[in-house]
Amino acid sequence: MTQPATRLSLAISFRRLLQISLAILLLAAIGIGSATAETLALVSDRVIDGRAAKARPGAVVLVDGEHITAVADRSEIPADATVIELPGTTLMPGMINAHEHPLMYASDYQNAHLQGSSARKALMGLAGAQEHLLAGWTSIRVVGDADVFYAAQELRKVIDDGIFIGPRLSGAGHYLSITGGGGDVNFLSPEQHVIADGLVVDGPEEVRKAVRREIKYGSDWIKLLVTGAFQSVGDNPRNIAFSPEELRAAVEEAERHGVPVAAHAHAAEGIKQAVKAGVRSIEHGTFIDAEAARMMAKRGTFLVPTIYVGDYYAETGDLLAQEKNDDYMKNDRANFLAAIGRAHKAGVKITVGIDLGGYGVDPTVFAREFAILHEAGMTPMEAIQAGTRVNAELLQWEDRLGTIEVGKLADIIAVAGNPLEDMSALEKVSFVMIGGKVVKRPGRTESLSGLLIRAPQH
Numbered sequence: 001m002t003q004p005a006t007r008l009s010l011a012i013s014f015r016r017l018l019q020i021s022l023a024i025l026l027l028a029a030i031g032i033g034s035a036t037a038e039t040l041a042l043v044s045d046r047v048i049d050g051r052a053a054k055a056r057p058g059a060v061v062l063v064d065g066e067h068i069t070a071v072a073d074r075s076e077i078p079a080d081a082t083v084i085e086l087p088g089t090t091l092m093p094g095m096i097n098a099h100e101h102p103l104m105y106a107s108d109y110q111n112a113h114l115q116g117s118s119a120r121k122a123l124m125g126l127a128g129a130q131e132h133l134l135a136g137w138t139s140i141r142v143v144g145d146a147d148v149f150y151a152a153q154e155l156r157k158v159i160d161d162g163i164f165i166g167p168r169l170s171g172a173g174h175y176l177s178i179t180g181g182g183g184d185v186n187f188l189s190p191e192q193h194v195i196a197d198g199l200v201v202d203g204p205e206e207v208r209k210a211v212r213r214e215i216k217y218g219s220d221w222i223k224l225l226v227t228g229a230f231q232s233v234g235d236n237p238r239n240i241a242f243s244p245e246e247l248r249a250a251v252e253e254a255e256r257h258g259v260p261v262a263a264h265a266h267a268a269e270g271i272k273q274a275v276k277a278g279v280r281s282i283e284h285g286t287f288i289d290a291e292a293a294r295m296m297a298k299r300g301t302f303l304v305p306t307i308y309v310g311d312y313y314a315e316t317g318d319l320l321a322q323e324k325n326d327d328y329m330k331n332d333r334a335n336f337l338a339a340i341g342r343a344h345k346a347g348v349k350i351t352v353g354i355d356l357g358g359y360g361v362d363p364t365v366f367a368r369e370f371a372i373l374h375e376a377g378m379t380p381m382e383a384i385q386a387g388t389r390v391n392a393e394l395l396q397w398e399d400r401l402g403t404i405e406v407g408k409l410a411d412i413i414a415v416a417g418n419p420l421e422d423m424s425a426l427e428k429v430s431f432v433m434i435g436g437k438v439v440k441r442p443g444r445t446e447s448l449s450g451l452l453i454r455a456p457q458h
Protein backbone atom coordinates (compact mmCIF):
# COMPACT_ATOMS: atom_id res chain seq x y z
CA MET A 1 0.00 0.00 0.00
CA THR A 2 2.87 2.39 0.56
CA GLN A 3 4.21 2.03 -2.92
CA PRO A 4 1.59 4.13 -4.81
CA ALA A 5 1.93 6.93 -2.26
CA THR A 6 5.71 6.95 -2.69
CA ARG A 7 5.30 7.06 -6.43
CA LEU A 8 2.83 9.95 -6.10
CA SER A 9 5.14 12.01 -3.91
CA LEU A 10 7.98 11.32 -6.33
CA ALA A 11 5.76 12.50 -9.16
CA ILE A 12 4.91 15.70 -7.28
CA SER A 13 8.51 16.48 -6.49
CA PHE A 14 9.44 15.83 -10.10
CA ARG A 15 6.73 18.25 -11.25
CA ARG A 16 7.95 20.85 -8.76
CA LEU A 17 11.49 20.41 -10.02
CA LEU A 18 10.25 20.93 -13.54
CA GLN A 19 8.45 24.15 -12.49
CA ILE A 20 11.58 25.49 -10.81
CA SER A 21 13.69 24.65 -13.87
CA LEU A 22 11.20 26.38 -16.16
CA ALA A 23 11.23 29.46 -13.94
CA ILE A 24 15.03 29.57 -14.04
CA LEU A 25 14.99 29.19 -17.82
CA LEU A 26 12.48 32.06 -18.09
CA LEU A 27 14.59 34.33 -15.87
CA ALA A 28 17.65 33.47 -17.92
CA ALA A 29 15.76 34.26 -21.13
CA ILE A 30 14.84 37.74 -19.95
CA GLY A 31 18.34 38.36 -18.67
CA ILE A 32 17.83 38.16 -14.90
CA GLY A 33 20.43 36.14 -13.05
CA SER A 34 22.67 35.74 -16.07
CA ALA A 35 24.82 38.07 -18.09
CA THR A 36 23.32 39.03 -21.43
CA ALA A 37 25.50 37.98 -24.36
CA GLU A 38 27.64 40.89 -25.43
CA THR A 39 28.79 41.48 -28.98
CA LEU A 40 32.54 41.32 -29.45
CA ALA A 41 34.08 43.07 -32.46
CA LEU A 42 37.49 41.71 -33.46
CA VAL A 43 39.47 44.28 -35.43
CA SER A 44 42.71 43.38 -37.22
CA ASP A 45 44.49 44.30 -40.48
CA ARG A 46 42.86 41.53 -42.55
CA VAL A 47 40.72 38.42 -42.33
CA ILE A 48 41.51 35.04 -43.88
CA ASP A 49 38.16 33.26 -43.73
CA GLY A 50 39.34 29.76 -44.70
CA ARG A 51 37.26 29.72 -47.90
CA ALA A 52 37.94 32.81 -50.08
CA ALA A 53 41.03 32.79 -52.30
CA LYS A 54 42.11 36.17 -50.93
CA ALA A 55 42.31 37.83 -47.52
CA ARG A 56 39.80 40.60 -46.84
CA PRO A 57 41.63 43.76 -45.73
CA GLY A 58 40.16 45.78 -42.89
CA ALA A 59 37.28 43.39 -42.21
CA VAL A 60 35.83 43.09 -38.71
CA VAL A 61 34.51 39.85 -37.18
CA LEU A 62 31.48 40.16 -34.89
CA VAL A 63 30.89 37.44 -32.30
CA ASP A 64 27.79 36.94 -30.14
CA GLY A 65 27.98 34.22 -27.52
CA GLU A 66 29.54 31.16 -29.12
CA HIS A 67 28.95 32.12 -32.75
CA ILE A 68 30.17 34.40 -35.51
CA THR A 69 27.35 36.77 -36.40
CA ALA A 70 28.96 38.93 -39.10
CA VAL A 71 32.08 39.63 -41.11
CA ALA A 72 31.64 43.32 -41.74
CA ASP A 73 33.30 46.68 -42.32
CA ARG A 74 34.53 48.74 -39.42
CA SER A 75 31.67 51.22 -39.90
CA GLU A 76 29.18 48.44 -39.16
CA ILE A 77 30.34 47.73 -35.59
CA PRO A 78 27.27 48.09 -33.32
CA ALA A 79 27.49 50.98 -30.84
CA ASP A 80 27.22 48.66 -27.80
CA ALA A 81 29.84 46.15 -29.01
CA THR A 82 33.05 45.55 -27.07
CA VAL A 83 35.87 46.23 -29.52
CA ILE A 84 39.06 44.14 -29.32
CA GLU A 85 41.79 45.89 -31.31
CA LEU A 86 44.45 43.58 -32.75
CA PRO A 87 46.59 45.91 -34.87
CA GLY A 88 49.30 44.40 -37.09
CA THR A 89 47.65 40.97 -37.10
CA THR A 90 45.63 38.70 -39.38
CA LEU A 91 42.47 37.00 -38.14
CA MET A 92 41.91 33.44 -39.30
CA PRO A 93 40.03 30.30 -38.21
CA GLY A 94 41.60 28.41 -35.29
CA MET A 95 44.10 25.84 -36.58
CA ILE A 96 43.06 22.18 -36.55
CA ASN A 97 45.65 19.49 -35.87
CA ALA A 98 44.38 16.37 -37.60
CA HIS A 99 47.05 13.99 -36.32
CA GLU A 100 48.10 14.01 -32.70
CA HIS A 101 48.81 11.83 -29.66
CA PRO A 102 48.33 14.12 -26.63
CA LEU A 103 49.22 11.40 -24.11
CA MET A 104 52.72 10.80 -25.48
CA TYR A 105 54.70 12.85 -23.03
CA ALA A 106 58.25 12.04 -24.12
CA SER A 107 60.10 11.37 -27.39
CA ASP A 108 60.92 7.76 -26.45
CA TYR A 109 57.19 7.24 -26.23
CA GLN A 110 57.17 3.45 -25.84
CA ASN A 111 59.38 3.60 -22.72
CA ALA A 112 57.29 6.52 -21.45
CA HIS A 113 54.16 4.43 -22.02
CA LEU A 114 55.57 1.58 -19.92
CA GLN A 115 56.65 3.93 -17.13
CA GLY A 116 53.67 6.32 -16.95
CA SER A 117 50.26 5.42 -15.53
CA SER A 118 47.10 6.39 -17.38
CA ALA A 119 46.53 9.06 -14.70
CA ARG A 120 49.95 10.59 -15.31
CA LYS A 121 49.32 10.59 -19.05
CA ALA A 122 45.94 12.29 -18.56
CA LEU A 123 47.51 15.11 -16.52
CA MET A 124 50.41 15.58 -18.92
CA GLY A 125 48.03 15.34 -21.86
CA LEU A 126 45.72 18.00 -20.45
CA ALA A 127 48.62 20.42 -19.90
CA GLY A 128 49.90 19.71 -23.41
CA ALA A 129 46.45 20.17 -24.97
CA GLN A 130 46.05 23.52 -23.22
CA GLU A 131 49.44 24.66 -24.53
CA HIS A 132 48.30 23.53 -27.97
CA LEU A 133 45.24 25.76 -27.62
CA LEU A 134 47.28 28.78 -26.53
CA ALA A 135 49.48 28.26 -29.63
CA GLY A 136 46.37 28.63 -31.81
CA TRP A 137 45.23 25.02 -32.28
CA THR A 138 41.55 25.00 -31.37
CA SER A 139 40.79 21.40 -32.43
CA ILE A 140 42.78 18.17 -32.30
CA ARG A 141 42.06 14.76 -33.80
CA VAL A 142 43.65 12.07 -31.64
CA VAL A 143 44.85 9.25 -33.89
CA GLY A 144 45.19 6.66 -31.17
CA ASP A 145 47.25 7.19 -28.07
CA ALA A 146 49.79 5.31 -25.98
CA ASP A 147 47.71 4.23 -23.03
CA VAL A 148 46.30 1.06 -21.47
CA PHE A 149 43.02 2.82 -20.70
CA TYR A 150 41.17 5.70 -22.38
CA ALA A 151 42.68 8.85 -20.88
CA ALA A 152 42.33 10.76 -24.18
CA GLN A 153 38.55 10.20 -24.07
CA GLU A 154 38.49 11.38 -20.44
CA LEU A 155 40.37 14.51 -21.50
CA ARG A 156 37.72 15.16 -24.07
CA LYS A 157 34.96 14.77 -21.47
CA VAL A 158 36.43 17.19 -18.90
CA ILE A 159 36.93 19.77 -21.67
CA ASP A 160 33.47 19.24 -23.20
CA ASP A 161 31.92 19.47 -19.71
CA GLY A 162 33.63 22.85 -19.19
CA ILE A 163 35.68 21.67 -16.20
CA PHE A 164 38.93 22.57 -17.96
CA ILE A 165 39.62 24.88 -20.88
CA GLY A 166 41.10 23.06 -23.83
CA PRO A 167 40.89 22.47 -27.56
CA ARG A 168 38.03 20.47 -29.07
CA LEU A 169 39.02 16.82 -29.18
CA SER A 170 37.93 13.99 -31.41
CA GLY A 171 39.54 10.69 -32.23
CA ALA A 172 40.61 7.19 -31.28
CA GLY A 173 41.69 5.81 -27.91
CA HIS A 174 44.28 3.52 -29.46
CA TYR A 175 45.98 2.59 -32.69
CA LEU A 176 45.21 -0.99 -33.68
CA SER A 177 48.38 -2.91 -34.50
CA ILE A 178 49.32 -6.47 -35.45
CA THR A 179 51.61 -8.50 -33.18
CA GLY A 180 55.09 -7.15 -33.87
CA GLY A 181 53.66 -4.05 -35.58
CA GLY A 182 54.19 -0.35 -34.85
CA GLY A 183 51.87 -0.41 -31.83
CA ASP A 184 53.52 -3.43 -30.20
CA VAL A 185 56.54 -3.28 -27.88
CA ASN A 186 59.22 -5.12 -29.86
CA PHE A 187 62.34 -4.48 -27.79
CA LEU A 188 61.82 -6.74 -24.77
CA SER A 189 62.79 -10.38 -24.30
CA PRO A 190 60.12 -13.04 -24.98
CA GLU A 191 59.89 -13.69 -21.23
CA GLN A 192 58.44 -10.24 -20.60
CA HIS A 193 54.73 -9.57 -20.84
CA VAL A 194 53.69 -5.94 -20.98
CA ILE A 195 50.57 -4.19 -22.20
CA ALA A 196 51.66 -2.52 -25.43
CA ASP A 197 51.03 1.15 -26.28
CA GLY A 198 48.77 0.13 -29.17
CA LEU A 199 45.85 -2.28 -29.14
CA VAL A 200 47.44 -5.47 -30.52
CA VAL A 201 45.01 -7.58 -32.56
CA ASP A 202 45.35 -10.40 -35.08
CA GLY A 203 42.69 -11.75 -37.40
CA PRO A 204 39.34 -10.24 -38.46
CA GLU A 205 37.51 -11.36 -35.30
CA GLU A 206 39.98 -9.70 -32.93
CA VAL A 207 39.89 -6.60 -35.11
CA ARG A 208 36.09 -6.48 -34.89
CA LYS A 209 36.15 -6.89 -31.12
CA ALA A 210 38.77 -4.14 -30.75
CA VAL A 211 36.70 -1.76 -32.90
CA ARG A 212 33.67 -2.40 -30.70
CA ARG A 213 35.71 -1.86 -27.54
CA GLU A 214 37.15 1.39 -28.89
CA ILE A 215 33.68 2.72 -29.65
CA LYS A 216 32.31 1.51 -26.31
CA TYR A 217 34.83 3.68 -24.45
CA GLY A 218 34.32 6.83 -26.49
CA SER A 219 36.47 6.63 -29.64
CA ASP A 220 34.76 8.42 -32.53
CA TRP A 221 37.52 7.37 -34.94
CA ILE A 222 39.24 4.04 -35.45
CA LYS A 223 42.97 4.15 -36.09
CA LEU A 224 44.81 1.34 -37.86
CA LEU A 225 48.54 0.85 -38.29
CA VAL A 226 48.28 -0.57 -41.80
CA THR A 227 52.04 -0.58 -42.46
CA GLY A 228 55.14 -0.45 -40.28
CA ALA A 229 56.20 2.87 -38.79
CA PHE A 230 59.28 5.11 -38.74
CA GLN A 231 59.43 5.77 -35.01
CA SER A 232 58.80 2.33 -33.51
CA VAL A 233 61.37 -0.40 -32.98
CA GLY A 234 61.35 -3.66 -34.93
CA ASP A 235 58.99 -3.00 -37.85
CA ASN A 236 59.39 -1.66 -41.37
CA PRO A 237 57.38 1.19 -42.94
CA ARG A 238 57.73 -0.51 -46.33
CA ASN A 239 55.89 -3.62 -45.09
CA ILE A 240 52.13 -4.07 -44.87
CA ALA A 241 50.90 -5.22 -41.46
CA PHE A 242 47.18 -5.99 -41.68
CA SER A 243 45.76 -8.38 -44.28
CA PRO A 244 43.04 -7.16 -46.68
CA GLU A 245 40.53 -9.27 -44.67
CA GLU A 246 41.52 -7.55 -41.42
CA LEU A 247 41.27 -4.12 -43.08
CA ARG A 248 37.83 -4.91 -44.46
CA ALA A 249 36.66 -6.17 -41.04
CA ALA A 250 37.84 -2.96 -39.36
CA VAL A 251 36.20 -0.59 -41.83
CA GLU A 252 32.99 -2.63 -42.06
CA GLU A 253 32.62 -2.81 -38.27
CA ALA A 254 33.42 0.89 -37.80
CA GLU A 255 31.02 1.84 -40.59
CA ARG A 256 28.15 -0.02 -38.96
CA HIS A 257 28.59 2.32 -35.98
CA GLY A 258 28.99 5.42 -38.16
CA VAL A 259 32.65 5.80 -37.15
CA PRO A 260 35.32 6.73 -39.73
CA VAL A 261 38.72 5.04 -40.01
CA ALA A 262 42.17 6.63 -40.16
CA ALA A 263 44.92 4.48 -41.66
CA HIS A 264 48.58 4.94 -40.88
CA ALA A 265 50.25 3.83 -44.15
CA HIS A 266 53.68 4.49 -45.65
CA ALA A 267 54.07 1.76 -48.31
CA ALA A 268 52.18 2.50 -51.55
CA GLU A 269 50.53 -0.94 -51.60
CA GLY A 270 49.38 -0.44 -47.98
CA ILE A 271 47.84 2.90 -48.95
CA LYS A 272 45.99 1.27 -51.84
CA GLN A 273 44.65 -1.60 -49.73
CA ALA A 274 43.46 0.83 -47.05
CA VAL A 275 41.80 3.11 -49.62
CA LYS A 276 40.11 0.09 -51.23
CA ALA A 277 38.86 -1.03 -47.81
CA GLY A 278 37.22 2.40 -47.44
CA VAL A 279 39.23 4.39 -44.88
CA ARG A 280 38.54 8.13 -44.61
CA SER A 281 42.15 9.27 -44.23
CA ILE A 282 45.67 8.09 -44.97
CA GLU A 283 48.17 9.17 -42.33
CA HIS A 284 51.72 9.96 -43.55
CA GLY A 285 51.53 8.30 -47.00
CA THR A 286 55.31 8.56 -47.43
CA PHE A 287 55.67 6.24 -50.44
CA ILE A 288 52.46 7.31 -52.19
CA ASP A 289 52.63 6.72 -55.96
CA ALA A 290 50.56 8.04 -58.87
CA GLU A 291 48.08 5.15 -58.74
CA ALA A 292 47.48 5.56 -54.99
CA ALA A 293 46.98 9.31 -55.48
CA ARG A 294 44.48 8.69 -58.30
CA MET A 295 42.53 6.27 -56.11
CA MET A 296 42.46 8.74 -53.23
CA ALA A 297 41.37 11.65 -55.44
CA LYS A 298 38.59 9.52 -56.93
CA ARG A 299 37.25 8.36 -53.56
CA GLY A 300 37.84 11.62 -51.70
CA THR A 301 40.28 10.03 -49.23
CA PHE A 302 42.20 12.64 -47.22
CA LEU A 303 46.00 12.65 -46.93
CA VAL A 304 47.53 13.82 -43.63
CA PRO A 305 51.26 13.84 -44.46
CA THR A 306 52.78 14.94 -41.07
CA ILE A 307 56.14 16.10 -42.46
CA TYR A 308 57.55 18.47 -39.84
CA VAL A 309 57.82 15.74 -37.18
CA GLY A 310 60.58 14.10 -39.26
CA ASP A 311 62.44 17.43 -39.55
CA TYR A 312 62.08 18.02 -35.82
CA TYR A 313 63.73 14.72 -34.92
CA ALA A 314 66.43 14.77 -37.62
CA GLU A 315 69.71 13.65 -36.05
CA THR A 316 68.58 14.41 -32.49
CA GLY A 317 69.21 11.00 -30.97
CA ASP A 318 65.90 11.41 -29.11
CA LEU A 319 64.00 8.53 -30.73
CA LEU A 320 64.12 4.83 -29.94
CA ALA A 321 64.19 4.22 -33.71
CA GLN A 322 66.40 7.21 -34.56
CA GLU A 323 68.18 5.47 -37.46
CA LYS A 324 64.88 4.97 -39.32
CA ASN A 325 64.05 8.69 -39.04
CA ASP A 326 67.56 9.71 -40.14
CA ASP A 327 67.35 7.33 -43.08
CA TYR A 328 64.02 8.88 -44.11
CA MET A 329 65.54 12.38 -43.92
CA LYS A 330 68.47 11.35 -46.08
CA ASN A 331 66.71 9.23 -48.68
CA ASP A 332 62.97 9.87 -48.75
CA ARG A 333 62.03 13.39 -47.63
CA ALA A 334 62.61 15.15 -50.97
CA ASN A 335 60.71 12.45 -52.88
CA PHE A 336 57.88 12.65 -50.35
CA LEU A 337 57.49 16.42 -50.81
CA ALA A 338 57.45 16.01 -54.60
CA ALA A 339 54.83 13.24 -54.29
CA ILE A 340 52.64 15.44 -52.05
CA GLY A 341 52.83 18.19 -54.69
CA ARG A 342 51.75 15.74 -57.40
CA ALA A 343 48.96 14.30 -55.22
CA HIS A 344 47.71 17.82 -54.55
CA LYS A 345 47.64 18.54 -58.30
CA ALA A 346 45.82 15.23 -58.86
CA GLY A 347 43.05 16.45 -56.53
CA VAL A 348 43.87 14.64 -53.28
CA LYS A 349 42.65 16.55 -50.23
CA ILE A 350 45.84 17.32 -48.29
CA THR A 351 45.51 18.35 -44.64
CA VAL A 352 47.61 19.43 -41.67
CA GLY A 353 48.62 17.01 -38.92
CA ILE A 354 51.55 17.38 -36.53
CA ASP A 355 52.31 14.03 -34.80
CA LEU A 356 54.79 15.62 -32.43
CA GLY A 357 53.37 14.33 -29.18
CA GLY A 358 51.75 16.20 -26.37
CA TYR A 359 54.34 17.14 -23.83
CA GLY A 360 57.86 18.41 -24.06
CA VAL A 361 57.81 20.21 -27.41
CA ASP A 362 57.11 23.92 -27.68
CA PRO A 363 53.80 23.88 -29.62
CA THR A 364 54.53 27.14 -31.44
CA VAL A 365 56.77 25.13 -33.81
CA PHE A 366 53.87 22.90 -34.86
CA ALA A 367 52.76 25.56 -37.36
CA ARG A 368 55.92 24.91 -39.41
CA GLU A 369 53.93 22.14 -41.11
CA PHE A 370 52.13 24.85 -43.13
CA ALA A 371 55.37 26.22 -44.58
CA ILE A 372 56.45 22.69 -45.55
CA LEU A 373 53.17 22.13 -47.41
CA HIS A 374 54.00 25.35 -49.28
CA GLU A 375 57.46 23.90 -49.99
CA ALA A 376 55.67 20.83 -51.39
CA GLY A 377 53.81 22.97 -53.91
CA MET A 378 50.68 24.32 -52.24
CA THR A 379 50.11 28.08 -52.12
CA PRO A 380 50.22 29.66 -48.64
CA MET A 381 46.42 30.12 -48.84
CA GLU A 382 45.89 26.47 -49.83
CA ALA A 383 48.10 25.36 -46.93
CA ILE A 384 46.15 27.54 -44.46
CA GLN A 385 42.86 26.17 -45.78
CA ALA A 386 44.25 22.63 -45.43
CA GLY A 387 44.75 23.22 -41.69
CA THR A 388 41.37 24.89 -41.17
CA ARG A 389 38.47 24.29 -43.61
CA VAL A 390 39.71 21.01 -45.14
CA ASN A 391 40.56 19.60 -41.70
CA ALA A 392 37.07 20.52 -40.45
CA GLU A 393 35.69 18.52 -43.37
CA LEU A 394 37.96 15.57 -42.48
CA LEU A 395 36.64 15.69 -38.89
CA GLN A 396 33.05 15.98 -40.24
CA TRP A 397 32.73 19.27 -38.36
CA GLU A 398 32.44 21.47 -41.46
CA ASP A 399 28.94 22.61 -40.47
CA ARG A 400 30.36 24.23 -37.29
CA LEU A 401 34.06 24.89 -37.73
CA GLY A 402 36.94 25.58 -40.10
CA THR A 403 35.95 28.97 -41.51
CA ILE A 404 35.13 32.48 -40.37
CA GLU A 405 31.57 32.63 -41.66
CA VAL A 406 28.24 33.66 -40.16
CA GLY A 407 26.75 30.90 -38.01
CA LYS A 408 30.02 29.06 -37.38
CA LEU A 409 31.39 28.57 -33.87
CA ALA A 410 33.79 31.40 -33.04
CA ASP A 411 37.12 29.54 -32.99
CA ILE A 412 39.30 32.41 -34.15
CA ILE A 413 42.98 33.30 -33.81
CA ALA A 414 45.11 36.33 -34.66
CA VAL A 415 48.65 35.86 -35.96
CA ALA A 416 51.36 38.53 -36.19
CA GLY A 417 51.76 40.08 -39.64
CA ASN A 418 50.53 38.44 -42.83
CA PRO A 419 50.95 34.64 -43.11
CA LEU A 420 50.34 34.81 -46.88
CA GLU A 421 53.63 36.72 -47.18
CA ASP A 422 55.56 35.06 -44.35
CA MET A 423 54.26 31.71 -43.13
CA SER A 424 56.26 31.91 -39.90
CA ALA A 425 53.50 34.34 -38.82
CA LEU A 426 51.53 31.19 -37.93
CA GLU A 427 54.06 30.52 -35.16
CA LYS A 428 53.24 33.92 -33.61
CA VAL A 429 49.69 33.61 -32.34
CA SER A 430 48.76 36.57 -30.14
CA PHE A 431 45.03 36.05 -29.74
CA VAL A 432 42.96 32.89 -29.29
CA MET A 433 39.20 32.58 -29.03
CA ILE A 434 37.38 29.26 -28.73
CA GLY A 435 33.59 29.09 -28.89
CA GLY A 436 33.45 32.86 -28.39
CA LYS A 437 35.60 32.70 -25.24
CA VAL A 438 38.87 34.66 -25.30
CA VAL A 439 41.64 32.48 -23.86
CA LYS A 440 44.62 34.55 -25.00
CA ARG A 441 45.08 38.17 -25.95
CA PRO A 442 48.13 40.38 -26.56
CA GLY A 443 49.90 41.69 -23.49
CA ARG A 444 47.45 40.14 -21.06
CA THR A 445 48.54 37.35 -18.75
CA GLU A 446 45.45 37.05 -16.56
CA SER A 447 44.97 33.50 -15.32
CA LEU A 448 41.78 31.87 -16.50
CA SER A 449 39.85 29.51 -14.32
CA GLY A 450 39.94 26.09 -15.95
CA LEU A 451 43.50 26.57 -17.14
CA LEU A 452 46.23 24.57 -15.41
CA ILE A 453 49.05 26.51 -13.85
CA ARG A 454 52.46 24.92 -14.02
CA ALA A 455 56.11 25.80 -14.25
CA PRO A 456 57.22 27.10 -17.65
CA GLN A 457 58.53 24.25 -19.83
CA HIS A 458 60.14 25.96 -22.78
Ligand SMILES: [Zn+2]
Nearest residue numbers: 099101143355
Ligand atom coordinates in the same frame (compact mmCIF):
# COMPACT_ATOMS: atom_id res chain seq x y z
ZN1 LIG B 1 51.12 9.50 -35.29
